[in-house]
Amino acid sequence: MDDLRSEIRASFEKEQAAHPPITALRQNVVATVNAHSPRDTNYQWLAVAAAVVLGILVVVGLMSTRLARHATMPANPHSSPVVSPIADYGPSPAGIPLVYVQDPTHDGWLIGFDWTGKPRGTVKMPQPIAPSNRVGQSPDGSVFGISPNGKGGYTEFLDGLGNRIPADTSASEWPVSAGEIWADDGKHLCVIWYPQQGWTLSTRLPGKGPKSVPVAIDPDGAMSRTGIIGFSVVGCSLRNDRAILTRGVYGVEEHVWLVRISDGKILSHQTYAANQLSNITSSLDGSLIAENSAKSSGQIAPAAPSTIIRRASDMSVVLTLDASTGVLGFNSDSSMALVATSPWVFSGVPTHMALIEVTTGKVLWRYEGDEVLASLPLAQPNGKDFAVMLKGMADSTQHPSVSVMIVHSDGRATVVRGSYVHL
């Protein structure tokens, strides 16, 4: 108990030491109270009324300046590296989904945590991750993709032991879009790109050539000619043979298409007026989409009056949320959504989050800490949980120092000790 007392005291002390009270707090407060001191009983009501008005003004002021104050909040004092058990956990076990971060003390080592937060394996890459390279893991962590300089698609893949996956040299063309996402089978990648024959939806296994179909999302080339492309795949379900494609460009109308992956047929197409949405997210199986109001990213006006979760098949409404709420992602069975309740895309604003049930909107868990999301959440393969990586507000590096938090569908959260490095 004494150890815990010391730890708790130290933790609060850190928080308090960062923001000590102003030196003349007592004098100021007493002076303010004295200023409100009634010399005559009849003035008491006046003082009360003034205090009420003052209180309302304070509340209105706080609400109206909330964003501005957040923008000036200091960096999280807890974001500096802390002592953590760093070790070589041996080869990662096969068949167990893992969430990977970089070992902060060994270049090129990746530590895999299982979905209870336990370290289960260490992947030793052939060489350290270059600061400018982007590395992505497959949903279960069995494959890693490397994108040189963070631009373009993955050009190299490693297996779950860190061995290079040889590339299929017979493939004639390789997708170059940076917007590759993992399909719901956790093995294929999906991408929309523009080889010579026009807009093309491709799926591929790491190291293998793509399987492609043309998609008539811009048949006359009008959108492409603007020079502002903005097409991306936000949902890709090989199980349901459905992909969700979007075109999201700030200041112009937004599009969302439901497309059959096997033949590229457009099953539905929806447009939205300019400036209404910040983005569209999709469930892994492509059955749900979330239309995130522009307000969720901090845009004051104009913006869609609500953030809406819809069934992609018929666009019927599943759940309506406040416009300041943005859906970050859905879990694997689409029963839960992790939402941001603060405009997290703005640097300097802590990411406040909530876990909600999609069908009821019931809030199961909240996070109101001082840190920001380092990347979009990862959904547990064949499970219900989310993994999020949080970083300090001041850390804008390509590979920030992060901690891992597993958000369980029953409203619990498991926080992994330490300050690791984002892939």
Place this chain on the structure above:
Amino acid sequence: MSRAETGELNFDALIGPHLDAGYRTALAILRNPDEAHDAVQESALKAWRKLHQLREGSPARPWFLAIVANHCRSERRKHWWSVVRVPEVERADQEFQTDNVDIDRALATLPRDDRLALFLYFYLDLPLEEVGAVLGISPSGAKTRVYRAAKKLRPGLEMD
């Protein structure tokens, strides 16, 4: 000396020594120094208006800290409402793993009243009677609250 002047002196003598603890409590709840300073100012005004409710001989510290805590809870509710409106705001307790818990993060994600109980007991070193008074529960309830909150950080914990 007028009655008002006497009141001012009484207020300074009674509440003045606890303003620092009031600010620290507000900071622990709101986690924003500007809001914490506003909160302690507002709470001091409320305390001054309610000074007659403080019974003769009753300790002023838990009474004032309870006002601060209530004010902060009220502010937090306004903030949450301004941030997101969802059909239900029920909060499930969060539990944490024994070995992998970063105490800072674990504390940050505890339910607010649990966190406040730990703050009052472990940081401000308030006796359980005063912790209970601030939280509006009995001393035994405060002990349970502190124990339960600490157990979320260390599930195998035995209370002294």
